[in-house]
Amino acid sequence: xxxxxxxxNSASRGSVRMVTSxxxxxxxxxxxxxxxxxxxxTDFKMxxxxxxLGVAWSVLKPLMLFCVMYAVFxxxxxxxxxxxxxxxxxxxxxxxxxFFNEATNMGxxxxxxxxxxxxxxxxxTYIVVVAATLNSMISLLINLVVVIIFSIVNGVHFTxxxxxxxxxxxxxxxxxxxxxxxxxxxNVYFHDIQHIWEVFLQAMFYGMPIIYPLxxxxxxxxxxxxxxxxxxxxxxxxDVRYWLIEQRTPTVWxxxxxxxxxxxxxxxxxxxxxxxxxxxxxxxxKFAEIL
Amino acid sequence: MTTKSxxxxxIQDLDQxxxxxxxxxxxxxxxxxxxxxxxxxxETVEEAAVNDDDSDDxxxxxxxxxxxxxxxxxxxTEKASGLKQAFINWTRGIKGYTEQHVxxxxxxxxxxxxxxxxxxxxxxxxxxxxxxxxxxxxxNSGQIVVKGKLVSxxxxxxxxxPELSGRENVYLNGALLGFTREExxxxxxxxxxxxxxxxxxxQKLKNYSSGMQVRLAFSVAIKARGDILVLDEVLAVGDxxxxxxxxxxxxxxxxxxxxxxxxxxxxxxxVKKYCNRAILIKDxxxxxxxxxxxxxxxxxxxxxxxxxxxxxxxxxxxxxxxPKEVQEESKPAYPTGLSERVPVLSIIPxxxxxxxxxxxFVFDVEYxxxxxxxxxxxxxxxxxxxxxxxxDSGSVPMTRHGHQRIRFHIPLHLFTSSDFKLVVSLREDxxxxxGEDVDVSLRTLRVAFTNEDRSCLFSVRNDARLPNFALILxxxxxxxxxxxxxxxxxxxxxxxxxxxxxxxxxxxKG
Numbered sequence: 001x002x003x004x005x006x007x008x009n010s011a012s013r014g015s016v017r018m019v020t021s022x023x024x025x026x027x028x029x030x031x032x033x034x035x036x037x038x039x040x041x042t043d044f045k046m047x048x049x050x051x052x053l054g055v056a057w058s059v060l061k062p063l064m065l066f067c068v069m070y071a072v073f074x075x076x077x078x079x080x081x082x083x084x085x086x087x088x089x090x091x092x093x094x095x096x097x098x099f100f101n102e103a104t105n106m107g108x109x110x111x112x113x114x115x116x117x118x119x120x121x122x123x124x125t126y127i128v129v130v131a132a133t134l135n136s137m138i139s140l141l142i143n144l145v146v147v148i149i150f151s152i153v154n155g156v157h158f159t160x161x162x163x164x165x166x167x168x169x170x171x172x173x174x175x176x177x178x179x180x181x182x183x184x185x186x187n188v189y190f191h192d193i194q195h196i197w198e199v200f201l202q203a204m205f206y207g208m209p210i211i212y213p214l215x216x217x218x219x220x221x222x223x224x225x226x227x228x229x230x231x232x233x234x235x236x237x238x239d240v241r242y243w244l245i246e247q248r249t250p251t252v253w254x255x256x257x258x259x260x261x262x263x264x265x266x267x268x269x270x271x272x273x274x275x276x277x278x279x280x281x282x283x284x285x286k287f288a289e290i291l
Numbered sequence: 292m293t294t295k296s297x298x299x300x301x302i303q304d305l306d307q308x309x310x311x312x313x314x315x316x317x318x319x320x321x322x323x324x325x326x327x328x329x330x331x332x333x334e335t336v337e338e339a340a341v342n343d344d345d346s347d348d349x350x351x352x353x354x355x356x357x358x359x360x361x362x363x364x365x366x367x368t369e370k371a372s373g374l375k376q377a378f379i380n381w382t383r384g385i386k387g388y389t390e391q392h393v394x395x396x397x398x399x400x401x402x403x404x405x406x407x408x409x410x411x412x413x414x415x416x417x418x419x420x421x422x423x424x425x426x427x428x429x430x431n432s433g434q435i436v437v438k439g440k441l442v443s444x445x446x447x448x449x450x451x452x453p454e455l456s457g458r459e460n461v462y463l464n465g466a467l468l469g470f471t472r473e474e475x476x477x478x479x480x481x482x483x484x485x486x487x488x489x490x491x492x493x494q495k496l497k498n499y500s501s502g503m504q505v506r507l508a509f510s511v512a513i514k515a516r517g518d519i520l521v522l523d524e525v526l527a528v529g530d531x532x533x534x535x536x537x538x539x540x541x542x543x544x545x546x547x548x549x550x551x552x553x554x555x556x557x558x559x560x561x562v563k564k565y566c567n568r569a570i571l572i573k574d575x576x577x578x579x580x581x582x583x584x585x586x587x588x589x590x591x592x593x594x595x596x597x598x599x600x601x602x603x604x605x606x607x608x609x610x611x612x613x614p615k616e617v618q619e620e621s622k623p624a625y626p627t628g629l630s631e632r633v634p635v636l637s638i639i640p641x642x643x644x645x646x647x648x649x650x651x652f653v654f655d656v657e658y659x660x661x662x663x664x665x666x667x668x669x670x671x672x673x674x675x676x677x678x679x680x681x682x683d684s685g686s687v688p689m690t691r692h693g694h695q696r697i698r699f700h701i702p703l704h705l706f707t708s709s710d711f712k713l714v715v716s717l718r719e720d721x722x723x724x725x726g727e728d729v730d731v732s733l734r735t736l737r738v739a740f741t742n743e744d745r746s747c748l749f750s751v752r753n754d755a756r757l758p759n760f761a762l763i764l765x766x767x768x769x770x771x772x773x774x775x776x777x778x779x780x781x782x783x784x785x786x787x788x789x790x791x792x793x794x795x796x797x798x799x800k801g
Contacts, residue, residue, distance in 0.1 A: 034466045034469060034471050035466050038463050042455065046452065046454055050454075117449060117450050118427075119427065120445045120446045122427045122443070190377065285429050289428055
């Protein structure tokens with residue numbers, strides 16, 4: 001039935017077609033899986049290639065960043081949300097933000113960076129973006145283990161809600177992937193996007209209650225504080241903090257009372273992902289020609 | 292057939308790329324399958340043949356069907372990879388690109404078991420065609436149907452990473468060809484053995500010589516035998532040993548009637564040797580597709596007709612070096628090589644430019660020389676394939692002044708197949724060397740010569756059964772041989788023995 005349509009089309013436009021059986025779909029997925037696994041493996045190996053500490057850096061870097069923030073904001077500026085585990089909340093926030101920052105940056109340059117490959121082999125282009133973001137995901141998982149160990153040492157009481165943490169992580173990943181796909185597409189046409197995104201990320205970082213407790217923003221203006229929470233990345237980070245460490249963390253669910261406003265971050269997250277996928281799909285077949 | 296809804300919520304959906312957004316998702320997904328080195332088997336082809344779709348009109352043994360394919364590229368006129376430039380172009384209504392038609396209405400079929408050659412000069416669109424077949428590019432119009440597993444090597448060793456070890460690169464490259472780690476494990480030893488790199492597999496690739504890299508890449512490539520193998524210019528790389536391996540591989544695969552090979556090359560001997568069919572592409576159009584020999588010969592002829600083509604080897608020749616200054620002085624009035632003393636000098640081929648060695652190459656030289664002094668014509672033949680000058684006529688005294696035309700016949704019976712370039716110069720006596728007891732060509736000075744436009748290319752194409760290795764055919768020499776004693780003690784016997792052992796080789800001179 002599809003082919004009938006296609007023969008219509010073929011007069012006016014090109015088509016590449018495979019005469020195939022139902023097994024082709026599976027083998028296409030199988031191929032995608034093989035390539036994805038190998039690219040993730042390569043990226044991971046290449047990442048700290050030539051450094052003495054190697055993979056240890058994916059733990060050390062966020063920890064060191066955390067130390068800087070802890071010294072500046074907790075010790076020096078005396079930021080606190082009034083809970084005993086603010087340091088842990090800060091660490092978790094830093095780790096999650098690092099993931100988002102890194103994943104979008106790596107995802108953004110993935111297509112251009114793998115240009116040589118895309119010009120010479122045909123494979124589903126999205127794989128390079130997924131591979132790049134998955135690498136950041138690996139780092140995030142390693143970091144989460146560190147956070148959990150620190151939390152245990154700090155005497156954090158875990159509840160059944162810990163089981164919800166993966167949901168938050170998946171949401172954050174999908175947002176990051178959506179952004180990456182969008183950025184990667186834009187980056188093929190306009191390299192300027194790299195610089196724009198850098199600034200945007202910086203603005204976003206300060207626009208979210210990561211280093212400062214949300215209460216500080218609420219004190220200035222309750223409306224403004226609530227507005228910050230509508231950012232899906234902020235919503236996710238607050239949720240994960242809430243589930244993993246501190247039930248007093250303000251989240252969309254316990255700060256905003258209107259149900260339909262509560263769902264805004266979720267809708268935004270879904271929209272970002274869908275837009276990323278849509279834009280990428282529309283353009284990916286032309287990447288090989290443009291790169 | 293899987294239905295569209297199967298995969299709607301799956302991230303895998305992302306692989307459904309679409310050039311214009313008019314294809315249904317299912318179709319595009321199939322399109323993806325072509326390239327991704329799927330495990331298609333022959334039975335699926337048979338299955339497909341009974342499907343009621345537009346593949347009905349494609350014979351069953353056609354594994355690649357290309358019909359009316361055109362491809363246009365947008366070439367940016369200004370570099371528009373910045374937002375600013377794009378904005379400026381947008382506000383001014385500048386499109387920022389020009390359309391270039393790379394391929395126009397290309398149609399051909401490749402049957403199972405074919406060794407199919409695609410030839411054409413640089414920039415004719417061959418590589419674009421390969422990329423279309425491989426699915427890297429999408430055609431603007433037309434249809435490409437691929438049946439079976441297509442594996443393409445647009446470049447050897449794609450995805451090779453210099454920072455990874457040889458071993459890791461094998462797995463990476465293999466993955467891009469669609470093999471799991473387990474599958475590569477099984478063929479790993481074979482690959483390494485073929486590449487002869489047993490001792491180097493744990494070294495980083497950046498420490499490999501380029502030859503080693505090519506060997507490794509080729510070894511991975513030939514193990515990945517799909518039903519259809521697409522190869523671009525792989526013959527151009529590698530040393531003699533590597534080329535011998537290519538040769539063995541091609542000879543073996545040519546016999547295998549289940550494998551199909553599509554080869555892009557500039558090497559006409561490869562086309563004649565391996566291919567059973569070929570097409571010649573010029574300016575994005577197929578201009579010859581009858582038989583591989585027609586294609587190979589037509590390709591050679593195409594190269595002759597293009598001025599300045601194939602001249603790389605000749606650019607360094609003295610004929611082109613000296614006149615750089617002449618060119619600047621006389622450029623307004625006369626083309627390179629000519630002057631007011633010799634306003635006309637050119638070669639006009641009379642016979643065909645594509646000959647066999649039992650023919651003569653006949654050409655006219657048209658010249659104009661009005662000064663009343665002795666003058667000479669000298670012509671030189673350059674061997675464009677092997678380099679060097681196999682023949683130089685020396686200075687041939689001319690008797691008629693004014694605007695004349697003189698005909699020469701060059702016998703070709705000495706030569707094996709090659710491409711030649713003929714350059715003529717008009718010479719006068721060198722006042723400093725008049726009367727010296729040397730060959731006449733050493734005591735003449737060049738007055739004028741034929742430039743690229745006025746020189747002439749011709750090719751000798753012999754029966755493919757004749758050897759083609761050296762320039763001169765082996766049986767055109769009076770080869771003399773006789774045995775000599777191993778030790779110096781029997782010197783008095785050598786005459787007698789030699790007289791008897793002298794073997795006259797076939798000394799017929801044409």
